[in-house]
Amino acid sequence: MSNKHIIFIDLDGTALYDWETMTDKTVATIKKVTSLGHIVCIATGRPYRSSKVFYDKLELRTPIINYNGALIHHPYDEHFDEISREINVNYILKVFDEIGHLIENAFCEYYENIFIYKESEDIMPLVHPDGGKIIFGEFKNTLHLNPNGFILLTYPDTYPDVEKYFMEKFAGILKFRNWGGEYQQIVEVYTPETNKGNAMQFICDYYGIPMENTIAIGDGENDVEMLKQAGFGVAMENGHPSVKEVAKFITKANTEDGVAYFLKTFFNLE
Structure with a gap:
């Protein structure tokens, strides 16, 4: 599809209702987006061990960004050039x-x-x-x-x-x-190189999809670079002021299924 998008989604304060819950509405909406041929990637400050449950729930088969971009790997592609940024x-x-x-x-x-x-x-x-x-x-x-x-x-x-x-x-x-x-x-x-924006660029290069075809959704200061570089940056209503400042769209809060609300609106799912 010529208008294929990559959607980078943060977890805490964004896709998650609380520390350990992703609502059925959010799950169903993200799955609908992937069924249309778009690519969804999780971009989180969490380690892989605590984000895997949501990766699996969404049935993703894409690279995942952990530690805010310090670790980028693909659980299902052994040939993926993993990135590991480390502090001396x-x-x-x-x-x-x-x-x-x-x-x-x-x-x-x-x-x-x-x-x-x-x-x-x-x-x-x-x-x-x-x-x-x-x-x-x-x-x-x-x-x-x-x-x-x-x-x-x-x-x-x-x-x-x-x-x-x-x-x-x-x-x-x-x-x-x-x-x-x-x-x-x-x-x-x-490290200075560690941010979700750099990680997003790396994954875009992996798929050969231009940055203008990216969407980034987040709520925290660690999401600012990602939203600034994305073709379309989306901040959560509950987000930090610095994130809202660089966003093109502000969606509902994480406790109101803000990710699902935006995706349904952007992709005309209803």
Whole structure:
């Protein structure tokens, strides 16, 4: 089909009603879109182990973007040139040597391996532990490889100091963002090349489909690059202001099946 689209869809706050639910309406609508010959790809900050359930529910056979673009692979194509963007472990050890007193806890991930600095129930909901191998302990003793992701939990009110540190010590080397809202203490650290926009371009090249035939749907700051590069960027009503600013369309909230609403409207499904 000459007007084939690739649709990149975020999970949390976008396609998911809550932390673990995708509604039947959203599932049915996405399946209808794929039945028309369009391509749907999940683009999420989650690891593969906690996004696979939705990938399978949608019966996808496409590449999947995990860790916000730090890992791109195709579960059903062994010839797919997998992308794995990794953070130099020495940078992580340097962070703990220099500002460890500002960090309450942290975790790193490499594929399905989860390295957690301190054993604590508070951090487990962020980790998506099911299906992963957990290793507890100080990173200087446990982390001997370059991980895909690095998440810090700062002590209350120390984020400004952490932000200043990364800006001074790692400018041009590492990027970071604060999750904000109820997650003010959480800082995500990643390589400059890691973003969903770059991942989207890689998958477009894989399929030979131009960027103008892409749709990107998201709600968070980690979706901004994806929406900016897409032919048609869609923000959720519940989305961050920075996402709405770059979107061409604002759909209903995730709790109102906003993804299904947009797809039905765009593709005239009803």
